Amino acid sequence: MRADARRNREALIATAGAAFAADGVSASLEEIARRAGVGIGTLYRHFPTREDLVEAVYRREVEELCAAADRLLAEHPADRALELWLQRFIDYAATKRGLIEGLRVIFAAGTGRLSDISGRISGALERLIRAAREAGLIRTDLGTEDVLHALTAIHAAPQGPDWRDRSLRLVQLVMDGLRCRA
Template sequence: MPTTPRRTRSDARQNRERLLEVAAQVFAEQGLDTAPAAIAKQAGVGVGTLYRHFPTREALIDAAYQRRLTLVCEKATDLLPGRSAAEATRAWMTDFLHYATAKSGMSEALNAVIASGVDPYADSHALLTGAVGTLLRAGAQDGTLRTDVTSDDVLLLMGGIAYSVRHGTKEQAGRLVDLLMDALTKDQTAN
């Protein structure tokens, strides 16, 4: 007799989400040295709950990174209602910089995931270009963004800005985002 998949209880989903949020923050700030029990305690769950969801440290790191990536990519669509595509793109860039900073902080932890044979970045490029593509298409429709740039162009420039956050100041990064937005919203008839 076939069985139907069991639905995850809402409290179990909430526990999982809390664990992922805390883990991403802890790994970004403290690296690999934090004990899983400390992450579980900070998330307000037992260590058994942590291991039930994530049997290894690498599984927890990978899931925390994937969650952050998914959230920043979904934000592109979430920001569009009620504002122009240019405004949504500017707001998304700020979220992207938070994501990139956290990812940089998690680099040691993500390297441990890679060493275990898992590629946490396998879907990153496709998800990020999809998110930027959503914003660029909306900008083409509402006329607020240039149509002669690609998602890859924007992501490459955002990567450079993310680098400046790690090695410069947040103020400098803000100025660079403003410059990028000026380029993306440049009046195309001025040529």
Template sequence: MADGTGRPLRADARRNREKILAAAVRVFATEGLDAHLERIAKEAGVGSATLYRNFPTREALVEAVYRNEVAQLCEAVPDLLATKPPQEALRAWTRLFLDYVTAKYGMIDALRAIAATGGNPYGHSRDMIRSAITALMDACVAAGTIRTDISPADLGAALEGIALTSAGPEHRQRAERLLDLTLDGLKTRP
């Protein structure tokens, strides 16, 4: 993790930044994006000056939270593949994807506003997610558990479709059923 000049952050500064991002996710989830930034600083156990030094604007914080959530989602893949059979890892990751989309759903207006002002909150997120899906699908194909005629782009589009229609927490059961149907459709048949 680097500061605004590209220099690596000191360990204590990195920890503070991570605490702020984690607190922001919790506070935004419970209070919405209009939550007071001082509330986030208090929840993180840091002073307001520390929060503003890391994130000078609400938009900067929202964008950093979004990018951090994408990174955590994608960084989960190696651990899932190391601890579960490929098909189970894919299933577990799709549930993490739902969690990510549900969190992002609450930030969508703020992300759109950032994009409208010329920012790019989405950056490399689409490529990162596509790479995560590719790694999971490649492991499943190598294990012989999913069909080879489905591309990562196809599965990504299916996941996005499920997310668009079932992103809210009140639709979680339906989203899980749709994920199960989708993953069942990927399985190889004898």
């Protein structure tokens, strides 16, 4: 792919991610193209269907979230890396909320289009939890599944103008619980 085509594709994915997080997958493709600085034809050349664009946005979000785990572990103490990653998860969850209808269509088609990324998020979380546990910074009686359940509950909270702030407070509560008795 030429450099300009790669830039256009990345601009479309980034712009669509913001639009889907704000307006859901029914966001205007014409508006996404305009905000990305390209024509609608360019959008359709890269993403022939709305589901193709949804998939690309979702893949990018998962890849960025998972890559953040290793970067944060390299830059911070393990418990702080986990906390920052959980905060980053809230941003991922906000985008995923906007993508949910499009993801349902993709999964309902039964094509397995996203099967290669299943388990990546729990794998990243497991690395963070293992590092924090080994450093003696969090409890040893709670594991990845427990934290995933807490994240699922946070994600499922009713949408509202204060959802992100409330979710970040709940992440802090989860971290306080993980650090307790460490």
